[in-house]
Amino acid sequence: MFYVFQSGGVRTNHNPLGLSFVKQAFFAVIAMLLVVSHVSAQTHGDSELSEAGFTTYVNKLKQEALQKGFSEEIVSEAFGDIHFRPTVVKSDKNQPEKKIILDGYLATRVPDWKVKQAVSLYEENKALLDDIASKYGVQARFIVALWGNESNFGKIQGSYSVLSALASLAYEGRREKLFKDNFFAALTIFNEGHAHVSQFKGSWAGAMGQTQFMPLSFLNYAVDYDGDGKKDIWNNKADVFASIANYLSSEGWDNNGTWGRQVLLTEPVGISGLAKANMKPLSYWQSQGVRRYNGNDLPNVDIEASLIMPDGEKGRVYLVYNNFHTLMKWNRSSYFGVSVGYLSERIKRGY
Numbered sequence: 001m002f003y004v005f006q007s008g009g010v011r012t013n014h015n016p017l018g019l020s021f022v023k024q025a026f027f028a029v030i031a032m033l034l035v036v037s038h039v040s041a042q043t044h045g046d047s048e049l050s051e052a053g054f055t056t057y058v059n060k061l062k063q064e065a066l067q068k069g070f071s072e073e074i075v076s077e078a079f080g081d082i083h084f085r086p087t088v089v090k091s092d093k094n095q096p097e098k099k100i101i102l103d104g105y106l107a108t109r110v111p112d113w114k115v116k117q118a119v120s121l122y123e124e125n126k127a128l129l130d131d132i133a134s135k136y137g138v139q140a141r142f143i144v145a146l147w148g149n150e151s152n153f154g155k156i157q158g159s160y161s162v163l164s165a166l167a168s169l170a171y172e173g174r175r176e177k178l179f180k181d182n183f184f185a186a187l188t189i190f191n192e193g194h195a196h197v198s199q200f201k202g203s204w205a206g207a208m209g210q211t212q213f214m215p216l217s218f219l220n221y222a223v224d225y226d227g228d229g230k231k232d233i234w235n236n237k238a239d240v241f242a243s244i245a246n247y248l249s250s251e252g253w254d255n256n257g258t259w260g261r262q263v264l265l266t267e268p269v270g271i272s273g274l275a276k277a278n279m280k281p282l283s284y285w286q287s288q289g290v291r292r293y294n295g296n297d298l299p300n301v302d303i304e305a306s307l308i309m310p311d312g313e314k315g316r317v318y319l320v321y322n323n324f325h326t327l328m329k330w331n332r333s334s335y336f337g338v339s340v341g342y343l344s345e346r347i348k349r350g351y
């Protein structure tokens with residue numbers, strides 16, 4: 001069967017005529033046959049992907065895996081579970097455009113119940129978190145904030161087969177290299193025994209476990225903190241926390257600094273944005289009329305900051321420090337960075 005992603009598909013969950021299930025199924029099959037015969041009669045455009053095409057593509061990946069030195073046994077086990085996932089490709093193509101502003105984003109990403117959970121989970125895991133925080137030089141509140149933001153503290157990790165999702169996205173082809181590199185990274189993770197094939201799960205984009213690491217990030221930053229030989233970012237809290245901390249510390253986290261602060265503009269400012277050239281001392285921003293959010297002068301300390309205005313001068317405005325640039329390496333969305341910083345502050349405050 002051919003999958004044409006532009007087509008609306010056949011909806012069987014909508015039943016305005018009150019048909020019995022058998023009748024619905026019958027009509028659904030007829031409708032599907034009509035769609036298929038219609039599609040088959042068309043010339044295949046770039047947007048058409050097929051099971052057969054996927055199988056050919058996966059066979060090439062398989063050969064490549066063997067050439068790269070993965071054993072027959074590992075390859076046959078890993079590839080035994082790879083299936084075409086058109087829904088993954090669909091999700092990738094239909095990522096929602098940014099429609100909400102930061103206020104709405106923060107309300108959705110960091111609701112009060114999440115703050116409450118973050119605070120109580122920090123307390124619950126305090127000894128482990130503090131130990132990891134001091135070992136890696138990353139304040140525990142940022143570890144908890146990322147954990148909460150990425151997977152709702154491990155509760156939402158995604159249930160897609162990582163290998164199938166990545167192979168499907170590589171096959172689709174728009175960002176083949178990115179997903180192929182991650183596919184082989186995933187194969188390495190599997191080969192090293194960190195996850196069993198049946199539990200090798202993640203988001204539709206291949207982001208895995210409680211940290212939502214892409215496989216390439218896993219290879220760079222994941223840690224086996226409890227020393228059982230597995231970097232288990234799916235089930236083991238020690239490994240999860242240490243992997244987050246290791247990511248941040250590897251990317252230049254400053255344990256003595258924080259992420260940024262919301263500020264007030266008393267006059268229009270000439271420069272803004274995250275470019276390194278736009279980082280200026282706080283005294284400079286003070287001279288440009290930037291004030292603390294309560295209207296007071298900025299702190300008289302010798303640090304550099306970038307001024308960011310995710311929704312323009314009329315929206316929330318922040319001065320952000322070096323650690324924010326590190327958060328941007330984790331996820332390039334400034335909304336994401338602000339939401340992590342904001343949650344970290346609420347954790348520090350305790351509510």
Ligand SMILES: [Ca+2]
Binds near residue numbers: 227228231236239
């Ligand atoms: Ca472990």
